[in-house]
Amino acid sequence: MISETMYTLGSKRSCIRDLFEYGLQQAAIVGKENVYDYSLGNPSIPAPAEVNGAIAAILQDTDSLAVHGYTPAGGAMSARQALADDLNRRFGTAIRPQNLFLTCGAAPALISVIRALAVEGAEIMGIAPYFPEYVPFVESNGARFVEVPADTDSFQIRLDELEKRITPHTQAVIVNSPNNPSGVVYTRETLERLAEILTRKGAEMGHPIYLIADEPYRELVYGGAEVPFIPTIYPNTVVCYSYSKSLSLPGERIGYVCVPDDAADSEALYAAVAGAARSLGHVCAPSLMQLVVARCASVRPDLEAYDRNRTVLYEALTSYGYQCAKPTGAFYMFVKAPGGSAAAFSDKAKEKNLLVVPGGDFGCPEFFRLSTCVAPDMIQRSLPVFRELIGQF
Numbered sequence: 001m002i003s004e005t006m007y008t009l010g011s012k013r014s015c016i017r018d019l020f021e022y023g024l025q026q027a028a029i030v031g032k033e034n035v036y037d038y039s040l041g042n043p044s045i046p047a048p049a050e051v052n053g054a055i056a057a058i059l060q061d062t063d064s065l066a067v068h069g070y071t072p073a074g075g076a077m078s079a080r081q082a083l084a085d086d087l088n089r090r091f092g093t094a095i096r097p098q099n100l101f102l103t104c105g106a107a108p109a110l111i112s113v114i115r116a117l118a119v120e121g122a123e124i125m126g127i128a129p130y131f132p133e134y135v136p137f138v139e140s141n142g143a144r145f146v147e148v149p150a151d152t153d154s155f156q157i158r159l160d161e162l163e164k165r166i167t168p169h170t171q172a173v174i175v176n177s178p179n180n181p182s183g184v185v186y187t188r189e190t191l192e193r194l195a196e197i198l199t200r201k202g203a204e205m206g207h208p209i210y211l212i213a214d215e216p217y218r219e220l221v222y223g224g225a226e227v228p229f230i231p232t233i234y235p236n237t238v239v240c241y242s243y244s245k246s247l248s249l250p251g252e253r254i255g256y257v258c259v260p261d262d263a264a265d266s267e268a269l270y271a272a273v274a275g276a277a278r279s280l281g282h283v284c285a286p287s288l289m290q291l292v293v294a295r296c297a298s299v300r301p302d303l304e305a306y307d308r309n310r311t312v313l314y315e316a317l318t319s320y321g322y323q324c325a326k327p328t329g330a331f332y333m334f335v336k337a338p339g340g341s342a343a344a345f346s347d348k349a350k351e352k353n354l355l356v357v358p359g360g361d362f363g364c365p366e367f368f369r370l371s372t373c374v375a376p377d378m379i380q381r382s383l384p385v386f387r388e389l390i391g392q393f
Contacts, residue, residue, distance in 0.1 A: 005140060006140075009136055009140060014132070014361075015357060015358065015360075015361060016039050016040060016132075016357050017040075019037070019039040019346075019350075019355045019356075019357060020037065020039045020040045020355075022350070022355065023035050023037040023039060023353075023355050026353050030353060033381065034353055035353045035355070036353060036354045036355065036378055036381065036382035036385060037355045037374070037378075038354075038355055038356050038357070038369075038370040038371050038372075038374060038382075039355045039356075039357055039371065040371060041180065041330075041331060041332065041371045041373060042250060042371075042373065043244070043245055043248040043250060043331075043373055044305070044373040044374060044375070045248055045301065045302065045303075045305050045306065045373070046248060047247055047248040047249060048247060048248075048296070048299050048301065048302070050295070050296050050299045051247055051248075051249070051292060051296055051299065054291070054292045054295040054296055055288070055292055057295075058288065058291050058292065058295075059288075062291065066287070066291070067287060067288050067291065068287060068288065069287060070283065070284055070287070071102075071284045071285070071287050071290060072284065073101075073274060073277070073278065073282065073283065073284055074098075074100070074101045074102060074274060075100065075101065075102030075256070075284065075285055075290055076102075076287070076290050076291070076294075077097055078294060079102065079290040079291065079293065079294040080097035080098075080100040080102065080256075081097040081294075082293075082294035082295075082297045083097075083100055083256065083293065083294065083297050084096060084097045084099065084100060085297070086297035086298055087229075087258070089298075090229075091229040091232060092232070093229065093231065093232065093260070094261070095258060095260060096261070098270075099258055099259055099260055099261060099266075099270070100256050100257070100258055101256060101257045101258075101259070101270065101273055101274060101277065102254070102255070102256045102284070102285040102290060103254075103255050103256055103257060103277065103282070103285055104253040104254065104255070104282070104285055104286070105242045105244055105250075105253040105254065105255045106214060106215075106216045106240050106241060106242035106244070106255045107133065107137070108255075108277065108280065108282065109240035109241070109242070109255050109256060109257045110134075110137055110174075110212065110214060110240045111137050111141060111276070111280065112257060112273045112274075112276040112277040112280065112282070113172075113212050113238050113240060113257060113273055113276075114137055114138055114141050114143060114172075114212070114276075115141040115142070115276035115279070115280070116269060116272035116273045116275070116276045117143070117171040117172050117210065117269075117272075118138075118141050118142035118143040118171070119171065121144075121169045122142065122143040122144070122169060122171040123143060123144045123145075123146050123167060123169040123170050123171060124138045124143045124144070124145060124146065124170075124171055124172045124173070124174065124212075125145075125146045125147075125148055125162065125165060125166075125170065125172070125173040125174065126138070126145060126146070126147055126148065126173075126174050126363070127148045127150075127157055127162065127173070127174070127175065127176075128147055128148060128149055128150035128362065128363030128364055129150055129155070129179065129181050129182055129334060129359060129362040129363050129364045129367070130147075130174070130176065130362060130363055131176060131180050131181075131214070131362070132361035132362060134174055143171065144169075146165050146170070147363055148161050148162045148165060148173075149161050149363070150363060150364050152336075152364065152366075152367070153325070154184070154325055155179065155182040155184040155325045155334065156184070156186060156187065156190045157175075157186065157190055157194060159190075159193055159194060159197060162194070162197065163197050163201065166197075166201045166205070166209065167205075168205050168206075170201075170205070170209055171209065171210065172209065172210040172211065172212050172238075173194075173198065173209065173210075173211055173212070174211075174212045174214055175191075175194075175211055175212070175213055175214065175230065176213075176214040176215075176217075177191075177213075177215070177217075177227065177329070178217040178218070178220060178221060178225075178227065178327075178328070178329025178330040179217075179329070179330065179332075180216075180217065180330055180332055181332045181334045181357075181359065181362050181367075181369035182325060182327065182332065182333075182334040183310075183325075183327020183328065183329055183330045183331070183332045183333055183334065183372075184325055184327060184328065184329070185221060185225045185226070185227055185328050185329040187226075188226060188228050188233070191228055191230060191233050191234070192233055194211075194234070195211075195233050195234035198211065198234060198236070199234070202236070208236045208263075208264035208265070209236065210236050210237065210238055210263070210264075210269075211230060211234050211236060211237040211238070212237075212238050212240060213230045213231075213237050213238065213239045213240065214240050215239055215240065215241050215242075216241065216242040216244055216245050216246075216255070217245055217329055217330040217331075218241065218246070219245070219246040219300055219301055220245055220246065220301065220303060220306065220329055220330050220331060221303075221328060221329040222303065222306075222307045222310060222327075222328055222329065223328055225328040225329060227329065231258075231260045231262065231263075235260070235262035235263055235264075236263050236264050237260070237263065238257060238258065238259050238263060238269070238273075239256075239257070239258040239260075240255070240256075240257055240258075241255050241256050241258065242254070242255035243255060243289075243293050245301075245330075245331075246300070246301055247293070247296060247299065247301065248301065249289070252286065252289050252292075253285070253286060253289070254285055254286060254289040254290065254292075254293055255285075257273050259273060305376070306331050306372065306373060308376065309331075309372040309373070309374065309376060309379060310327055310331070310333070310372050312376070312379055312380075313333060313370065313372055313379055314326055314327070314333060316379075316383050316386070317333075317335060317386060320386060320387050320390050321338075321390050322335050322336065322338070322386070322390060323335070323336040324336065327372075331371060331372045331373040332369055332370065332371055332372060333369070333370045333372060334359065334362075334364070334367045334368070334369055334370075335356075335367060335368055335369075335370060336366060336367055337358075337359075337366055337367060337368050337393075338389070338390050338393030339393040340366050341365065341366065342356075342358035342359045342360065342364075342365055342366055342367055342368040343358040343360060343365065345358070345368060345389070345393065346358040346368055348389060348392065348393075349385070349389055352385050352388075352389070354382060354385045354386070354389070356368040356369065356370055357369040357370075357371075
């Protein structure tokens with residue numbers, strides 16, 4: 001006997017990964033230069049020099065047990081202190097190291113928070129477009145996922161639709177800004193209005209409604225766009241962060257949960273997050289990477305390459321007639337599919353080895369996602385195919 005739920009999760013493949021693997025197969029047949037793969041959000045800029053320097057220095061100068069041994073479950077206190085200091089310098093907060101729980105990236109951080117809040121009958125909202133894994137993260141950990149339909153004009157939040165979906169069972173709302181897949185940053189005005197709704201509805205329901213701020217793209221913004229630190233707007237916010245994108249370390253798996261003191265029942269919530277992580281087999285985040293991010297807490301990425309790709313692709317596609325909200329963060333674009341069906345457009349594009357991700361799993365079946373963390377020359381080679389395809393629709 002096996003779990004049907006786990007079997008379904010393991011056997012239903014991600015359309016993103018399917019496209020990526022198809023691209024590898026096609027590259028072996030037609031040549032890598034003839035495959036235009038926009039499927040995977042894998043950082044394409046190198047890790048900052050400070051990261052590689054920190055790794056080398058740590059391996060050379062630090063006691064082996066400190067590098068490779070266990071740390072406390074929540075992380076080494078020195079690493080948590082360095083990360084708290086960086087947050088406080090940047091955002092004027094009073095985060096303590098005891099507010100931080102270091103994790104193996106943002107996904108375990110999110111799952112631990114969701115699991116900590118999954119009381120009987122719990123509902124957790126996701127705002128379309130959303131990262132597809134939110135659905136199994138919520139539903140496999142004892143809660144019900146509630147979708148808020150997308151604002152397909154500006155990709156801000158349809159606050160009226162969100163408010164209508166709040167019930168006595170609503171435990172939390174997941175917000176992801178800068179957003180995957182749209183690349184849009186939620187404005188301060190949007191977040192302030194959201195905070196007002198959650199404050200008012202939480203009082204009405206008789207319990208706090210938390211915001212779970214999923215922030216792996218916090219440092220990836222362009223043109224001076226502001227990414228507000230959400231706990232300074234809404235106290236009942238739990239932050240889930242990853243260094244995968246900001247330091248180009250997706251394979252190293254290091255991030256954190258931050259439960260600020262101002263959040264309702266913060267001590268109990270932190271303990272529940274730690275308990276949820278424990279129940280999922282968490283022992284500690286990689287000790288070497290804890291030391292690295294502590295040394296590199298103030299390092300920010302060089303975004304010139306991502307910005308250039310974003311600009312070139314946006315200007316080209318919109319000149320051909322594609323419709324897209326201009327992304328101001330992350331490294332994605334979310335484009336309205338000519339003909340109205342992203343699945344149909346993706347299939348047609350696939351015939352020409354142009355790999356774009358249909359948006360059905362993101363909650364927007366009429367849009368497709370492009371990852372812009374790609375080689376600039378691939379963008380140039382792919383543009384004639386985009387131009388040809390829109391003509392066919």
